Amino acid sequence: MCLVNETFGEIIFQSTNAVKVGMEPSARCTFDQVQDVFTITGEGSIQMCIQELSTCKQYNTPVKIVSLNNRYLGMVRQWQELTYNRRYSSSYMDSLPDFVKLAEAFGHVGMLIETKADVEPALREAIRLKDRTVFMDFQTDPEENVWPMVQAGKGITEMLLGSEDL
Ligand SMILES: Cc1ncc(C[n+]2csc(CCOP(=O)(O)OP(=O)(O)O)c2C)c(N)n1
Ligand SMILES: [Mg+2]
Numbered sequence: 001m002c003l004v005n006e007t008f009g010e011i012i013f014q015s016t017n018a019v020k021v022g023m024e025p026s027a028r029c030t031f032d033q034v035q036d037v038f039t040i041t042g043e044g045s046i047q048m049c050i051q052e053l054s055t056c057k058q059y060n061t062p063v064k065i066v067s068l069n070n071r072y073l074g075m076v077r078q079w080q081e082l083t084y085n086r087r088y089s090s091s092y093m094d095s096l097p098d099f100v101k102l103a104e105a106f107g108h109v110g111m112l113i114e115t116k117a118d119v120e121p122a123l124r125e126a127i128r129l130k131d132r133t134v135f136m137d138f139q140t141d142p143e144e145n146v147w148p149m150v151q152a153g154k155g156i157t158e159m160l161l162g163s164e165d166l
Pocket of ligand 1 (some may be wrong): 044045070073
């Protein structure tokens with residue numbers, strides 16, 4: 001299994017790159033165990049390269065897209081919550097598409113995952129669908145924060161490990 005993640009990355013590059021890994025035999029050969037290519041993304045990031053669903057169709061690349069959908073540009077929202085007293089601006093996503101229909105419109109499999117109990121079965125089903133690109137729309141907590149973080153202007157030794165450090 002090859003995992004491509006977006007942490008600290010350039011969010012367009014991340015998902016586009018997953019398609020490339022799925023597509024290129026030479027990239028596959030560098031990891032002889034690569035069978036399933038998963039990309040873990042957010043609903044904001046994936047929309048910056050959603051056209052790659054067409055590339056997946058054209059080149060028949062069975063990428064599995066794990067989209068963690070919190071209905072926010074989460075990293076931006078977190079800073080606005082902690083530093084700007086929840087004055088959310090341009091970080092909420094109140095006009096999201098139906099990602100299942102969107103995936104299906106491109107000729108792929110779309111799944112909506114709304115409960116904890118459905119997480120593992122959805123992942124197993126995606127792995128079972130070997131030759132298909134599968135878009136998994138996982139609904140997550142809109143205000144869950146990511147820790148640790150270093151606030152603007154603070155040093156690395158002032159890192160916040162959780163909300164108890166605020
Ligand atoms: C091309 C590009 N533009 C902007 C950013 C800044 N940025 C980092 S995370 C983020 C929000 C991502 O939102 P989403 O994909 O929904 O992920 P979440 O944080 O909600 O899990 C943005 C805009 C970036 N990393 N790359
Ligand atoms: Mg998000």
